[in-house]
Amino acid sequence: MPAHCCRSVAGAATARAFNWPGGAKAAINLTYDDAIDSQLDHALPALNKYGLKGTFNLVLSSQPLARRMDEWRRAAEQGHELANHTLFHQCSHSAPGHEWVTADNDLDHISATALAAQIRLANVMLHAIDGRSERTFALPCGDLLAAGTP
Numbered sequence: 001m002p003a004h005c006c007r008s009v010a011g012a013a014t015a016r017a018f019n020w021p022g023g024a025k026a027a028i029n030l031t032y033d034d035a036i037d038s039q040l041d042h043a044l045p046a047l048n049k050y051g052l053k054g055t056f057n058l059v060l061s062s063q064p065l066a067r068r069m070d071e072w073r074r075a076a077e078q079g080h081e082l083a084n085h086t087l088f089h090q091c092s093h094s095a096p097g098h099e100w101v102t103a104d105n106d107l108d109h110i111s112a113t114a115l116a117a118q119i120r121l122a123n124v125m126l127h128a129i130d131g132r133s134e135r136t137f138a139l140p141c142g143d144l145l146a147a148g149t150p
């Protein structure tokens, strides 16, 4: 999947009164998509070096996640967020520029009900990794429809 393929919905909530910790006027959310090896090899050590925390949007079926589960668990223990980026990173083939989406990973042919069940399962899997029950969700490719349904 191409870089910069995803859009987080973590900040999509409606505006409401909020005071940033320490009287800050704003915050920056450092996010990393797709659970790729370079995030554990480079991004995580750099974040830790400077005392920063990141949000890592994990695709639960990814091989790097399966191979390096203990390192992802340790990242969560260090205070980094492990977010739900679905089981399979399915995207809409019909969206502009999405010719690379394969038929078996095409969100145009997966029902919203099935996708919701996959997202709930991904939350259970993430809970098994980090023990947390509240979860950020990041849309793969920013696609808002599954089989044409929101």
Ligand SMILES: [Zn+2]
Pocket (backbone or CB within 6 Å): 005, 006, 033, 034, 085, 089, 140, 141
């Ligand atoms: Zn992604």
